[in-house]
């Protein structure tokens with residue numbers, strides 16, 4: 001019986017997550033164009049026809065329409081169902097780690113912002129400032145709702161990675177975007193410095209492997225830039241979900 005109850009709860013959590021994921025698609029598309037995300041019905045980017053209500057059901061509509069626009073038949077980017085699925089998985093992970101709590105809601109909201117950051121950065125190579133402000137706001141909520149991370153750890157987190165990034169940027173001009181630096185400062189406050197360092201480590205490894213891949217396949221030259229935001233977002237998401245656990249496991253592995 002308990003299994004059924006869990007299945008129902010997690011089923012609803014996933015549905016909630018994909019609905020939010022659907023809204024993230026709107027944010028990712030509209031914020032860089034300076035369009036109001038709350039205003040006006042979604043439309044096909046190709047033929048500009050307004051979508052019907054039954055075309056707006058997350059995941060389901062994409063499958064029913066077989067990935068094509070009802071009006072012009074153009075292919076709908078697989079990114080839409082991908083972001084919806086990511087939203088669903090993030091909701092599941094947040095609830096799996098934190099239970100049905102206020103903490104889970106804060107963590108899920110932060111994961112949603114990080115997802116939006118990642119895709120906007122892929123599209124535009126920029127991270128809008130309001131993303132950092134929302135993350136900082138969630139950090140302030142976390143001060144009260146997640147006291148297991150000390151306030152001092154959060155304050156150190158603001159500077160722990162952002163300051164070295166600024167210094168590195170002074171030495172090698174343009175090594176990081178301002179958006180990446182601000183993202184690390186905001187996430188530092190949200191995560192505390194231990195989880196921040198874990199997240200940054202994952203981002204650097206991920207970005208490094210991708211950079212080597214680009215060089216090896218000659219897709220980009222040595223001086224070219226690629227969006228680092230998605231790797232930072234992924235690292236910070238792991239940091240959010242694991243908290244300080246990876247940090248302490250790492251220390252324990254060296255008997256510290």
Ligand SMILES: [Zn+2]
Nearest residue numbers: 044047069072
């Ligand atoms: Zn169309």
